[in-house]
Amino acid sequence: MKKTLAILLFLFTVTASGSALAHGKHAHGKHVHGDAEMNVVLQDGELLIEIQGALASFIGFEHRPQNTQQAAAADRLQALMKDADRIFELTPEAGCAVETVVLESPVFDKKKASGATTKKQDEHHDLSAQYLFSCKNPARLKSITVRLFTLFEGMHSIRVQAIHEGRQMAAGLSRERPTLSF
Numbered sequence: 066m067k068k069t070l071a072i073l074l075f076l077f078t079v080t081a082s083g084s085a086l087a088h089g090k091h092a093h094g095k096h097v098h099g100d101a102e103m104n105v106v107l108q109d110g111e112l113l114i115e116i117q118g119a120l121a122s123f124i125g126f127e128h129r130p131q132n133t134q135q136a137a138a139a140d141r142l143q144a145l146m147k148d149a150d151r152i153f154e155l156t157p158e159a160g161c162a163v164e165t166v167v168l169e170s171p172v173f174d175k176k177k178a179s180g181a182t183t184k185k186q187d188e189h190h191d192l193s194a195q196y197l198f199s200c201k202n203p204a205r206l207k208s209i210t211v212r213l214f215t216l217f218e219g220m221h222s223i224r225v226q227a228i229h230e231g232r233q234m235a236a237g238l239s240r241e242r243p244t245l246s247f
Contacts, residue, residue, distance in 0.1 A: 098122055099221035106228045107206060112161055112198040114153065120170060120190045122219040127190045129171050139172040145216065149196045154210035160201030169193040203230065207247055214240040
């Protein structure tokens with residue numbers, strides 16, 4: 066089923082944007098500080114949420130850590146983003162529990178973080194996060210509140226594309242409206 070959800074999310078992203086996520090850029094080809102994109106797929110009791118955003122929106126810089134303060138900020142970001150329960154509030158009646166979390170960003174690659182800075186390290190980088198939940202009562206999933214706005218001062222808006230039990234929808238989230246309702 067995880068493979069099916071991953072394929073659905075990929076196809077959904079390609080269909081919605083005209084191209085797949087590639088080279089650390091958003092599906093829509095934009096790299097805008099303060100903005101992120103979120104894809105949501107709920108099917109057969111599994112919920113997949115993907116978030117993609119400019120790294121500066123999360124930690125204030127977009128390159129590999131260049132000092133101990135930046136390394137500590139990257140470590141804090143990684144620990145926080147791994148904690149799905151701090152990032153999302155799901156309808157409790159749905160009985161969703163996180164199964165896996167996958168994070169990708171150059172700031173998490175400690176092997177390449179030390180040493181001389183290369184041109185590629187100076188480029189604008191994104192954070193990509195995927196969360197897979199198993200839901201006991203998926204029909205009861207009525208909302209997802211995204212806490213990124215309260216956790217990260219640099220986050221201002223999230224464009225959402227969702228497939229919820231076969232229905233497709235789009236929405237915009239913000240500090241004033243952090244909840245996606247189905």
